[in-house]
Amino acid sequence: xNEVIRTILNRRSIRxxxxxxxxxxxxxxxIQAGLAAPSAxxxxxxxxxxxxxxxxxxxxxxxxxxxxxxxxxGAPAMILVFAKKDAIAPICDGSLAIGNILLSATSLGxxxxxxxxxxxxxxxxxxxxxxxxxxGYRPVGSVALGFSDGPVPExxxxxxxxxxxVEA
Ligand SMILES: Cc1cc2nc3c(=O)[nH]c(=O)nc-3n(C[C@H](O)[C@H](O)[C@H](O)COP(=O)(O)O)c2cc1C
Numbered sequence: 001x002n003e004v005i006r007t008i009l010n011r012r013s014i015r016x017x018x019x020x021x022x023x024x025x026x027x028x029x030x031i032q033a034g035l036a037a038p039s040a041x042x043x044x045x046x047x048x049x050x051x052x053x054x055x056x057x058x059x060x061x062x063x064x065x066x067x068x069x070x071x072x073x074g075a076p077a078m079i080l081v082f083a084k085k086d087a088i089a090p091i092c093d094g095s096l097a098i099g100n101i102l103l104s105a106t107s108l109g110x111x112x113x114x115x116x117x118x119x120x121x122x123x124x125x126x127x128x129x130x131x132x133x134x135x136g137y138r139p140v141g142s143v144a145l146g147f148s149d150g151p152v153p154e155x156x157x158x159x160x161x162x163x164x165x166v167e168a
Contacts, residue, residue: 003107007103007107008103009155010106010152011102011103011106011112012152012153012155013112013113013114013153014073014111014112014113014144014146014148014152014153015073015113016073016074016148016149016150017073017074017075017111017144017146017147017148017149018076018147018148018149019074019076019146020076020146020147021052021053021076021077022052022076022077022110022145022146022147026108026110027050027052027077027145029104029108030101030104030105030108030110030145031048031050031079031101033100033101033103033104034046034048034079034081034097034098034100034101034104035048035097036100037093037096037097037099037100038096039087039089039092039093039096039097040087040088040089040092040093041088043084043087043088043093044093045083045084045087045088045089045090045093045094046081046082046083046084046090046093046094046097046140047081047082047083047084047132047133047137048079048080048081048082048097049079049080049082049128049131049132049133050077050078050079051077051078051079051080052076052077056075056076056077056078059078059127062121062127063117066121067117067121071115071117072115072142072144073144074146074149075111075113075144075145075146076145076146077144077145077146078115078142078143078144078145079101079142079143079145080118080122080131080139080142081094081097081098081101081118081139081140081141081142081143082094082128082133082137082138082139082140083137083138083140084134084136084137085136085137086136090138090140093140094140094141095140095141097140098114098140098141098142098143101143101145102114102143105143105145109147110145110146110147110148111144111145111146111147111148111152112143112144112145112146113143113144114141114142114143115141115142115143115144116141116142118139118140118141118142119139119140119141121139122138122139
């Protein structure tokens with residue numbers, strides 16, 4: 001089994017984080033991996049908002065105020081992925097970028113988890129503009145990132161009968 005397959009099979013959603021910051025070089029690699037995702041007609045329709053330090057804390061406080069809980073499980077960093085609404089396939093582009101972020105983070109020893117709530121929190125475009133997200137972008141999803149506080153959980157069993165092999 002090669003390293004890529006091992007990373008894919010070992011990635012798990014992590015829901016408890018140490019407060020330790022992510023080294024900037026590691027974060028840069030994760031961002032680069034996200035930006036390397038394929039996109040429809042190479043439109044690269046995404047915009048990432050990378051939150052760390054005081055910026056991450058401000059956003060966490062905003063989430064707690066709106067949702068009554070920290071949906072990022074105390075992670076020291078988050079990446080919010082937006083995509084251009086009138087692109088050919090904004091959700092697909094953004095989702096593939098998130099997939100690359102999750103896998104690259106796992107391969108670099110980070111814990112991570114896809115967090116959906118940005119879709120509700122940014123319905124009205126609040127915050128997005130102040131973070132430099134251009135007009136006409138919508139949220140796709142977000143990622144909690146940090147060092148896992150505890151062992152990586154076991155993989156959940158994969159559902160049966162989700163593959164049809166057609167050979168004749
Ligand atoms: C579109 C999408 C949205 C998700 N949203 C959340 C979320 O808001 N909070 C959370 O804890 N996990 C979220 N997850 C993670 C899933 O719960 C997780 O991938 C699933 O339970 C399988 O576990 P695994 O990632 O460890 O294989 C989301 C995953 C996807 C693909």
